[in-house]
Amino acid sequence: MSVKTAVYRHVVTEGTHYEVGRALGACFSQNRELIDFLTSPFMGAAPLKPEAAERAMEQFEQYCPGLNQEIRGFADETGVPAENIVFYYSYVQPAGYCSQAAVSTGTGSGSRTYHMRTYDFGWEDAPYNQLLLSTTRVKGKPAHTGFALQLFGRYDGMNEEGLCITTTSGRIRPALSETGFVFPGVARAVLDSCATALEAASLLRSMPISDFRNFLISDRHGCMALVETAGSSKDIEYLGAATADSHKLAVSANHYTLSAMQPHNLQIMPNSLARARLMQHSLSQVTDPQEIIAVMKQLTGNSFPQGISCHHYSEGLGTLWSMICDNAARELHVCFGSPQLNPWRTFGCSNPPGISEYYAKLPDEPSCPDFWRD
Structure with missing residues (x-):
């Protein structure tokens, strides 16, 4: 049996959605590996076309209002395009068992x-x-x-x-x-x-x-x-x-x-x-x-x-x-x-x-x- 030690983190943020996004950006802006992951096509998928990103944002605004502002705050804090953030890729996600x-x-x-x-x-x-x-x-x-x-x-x-x-x-x-x-x-x-x-x-x-x-x-x-x-x-x-x-x-x-x-x-x-x-x-x-x-x-x-x-x-x-x-x-x-x-x-x-x-x-x-x- 092999044993791996894993690091878990607990992050606490507060404010408006935009302020929460900026706080997340400040917490993780130095983690370039994570930033690259969050702004790259997910698991080799094709880049999200602008019209597809717009549709995704519209649906998030309808069913989870404010989340787009959170992503915008993170993007502004880290200097990345909001429409590139991988969370908008809605088709491929880790399955898990559970x-x-x-x-x-x-x-x-x-x-x-x-x-x-x-x-x-x-x-x-x-x-x-x-x-x-x-x-x-x-x-x-x-x-x-x-x-x-x-x-x-x-x-x-x-x-x-x-x-x-x-x-x-x-x-x-x-x-x-x-x-x-x-x-x-x-x-x-x-x-x-x-x-x-x-x-x-x-x-x-x-x-x-x-x-x-x-x-x-x-x-x-x-x-x-x-x-x-x-x-x-x-x-x-x-x-x-x-x-x-x-x-x-x-x-x-x-x-x-x-x-x-x-x-x-x-x-x-x-x-x-x-x-x-x-x-x-x-x-x-x-x-x-x-x-x-x-x-x-x-x-x-x-x-x-x-x-x-x-x-x-x-x-x-x-x-x-x-x-x-x-x-x-x-x-x-x-x-x-x-x-x-x-x-x-x-x-x-x-x-x-x-x-x-x-x-x-x-x-x-x-x-x-x-x-x-x-």
Whole structure:
């Protein structure tokens, strides 16, 4: 087994969208490798034509207003053309594997919601893998904390309204051919503009999405929504708050579960089914709400198949981070790297502006022979 030490960063910015962009530019202006990455065609794609960039900006302004100003601020601070920034490339993104689940218990003022996820991918070096937790406080919008993709998009996150969104790939490495948002723009739009799972579900229903992705959303009131997308095909399951004598549970791995999405399950990895079943079984057995976080940490801390943590980094499926959101407390519990070797840390949305660094160990192990079997 080989062990790599990875550097994770937590960046905190605040102000208007434009000021946040300039602050990001000031933080990373000396990182020429990152600047070159952010302003180059993504993964060998053709340069974005001016009319295509304009259409992308128009759609961002419609569904995530202000984000264009954030990108403009970054561009002005670093001296690069805003229309060249790779975040506007909407068709090719890192897939990742991931597992996610949300549980709500109790009613009224006593309701609690807990939302967990692991993000699993390979250990590609920066700038492709930025390992950046971002807290953003934009004037007039809910502050939020989540892992950033290409600085401006989000893999996941929680906002100060107690709303959490996480994602998993619905199909591994699909061919994206439709016009629409991919998950980083979707997650960022939700965190910036929604306070409840119902609002987020309504936003996703209206958004053009090109991604093959599962979005799990929860709020502090105990409501949840599972949104499964395969290009322009999408289905939404909305779960209201738990009742006094039961709790609500939603789980998602790397396949589709809603009935309308079954034709898009062209291939399902057995490990995806196993992870979903394990989360369903483990979390459905919890009767004491006080034990939910402990069970979630146990799930993320144990290696597959006893848990959902994976250490196959060189094969493209290793746990890069885990997170558990306590929606009512507005607390985000984060473990950088594998929970087996690294501590859990707690974040909110009120840290002072600046950058902090954290070091985490990633232990690489080979998978078993049947792990990738179709």
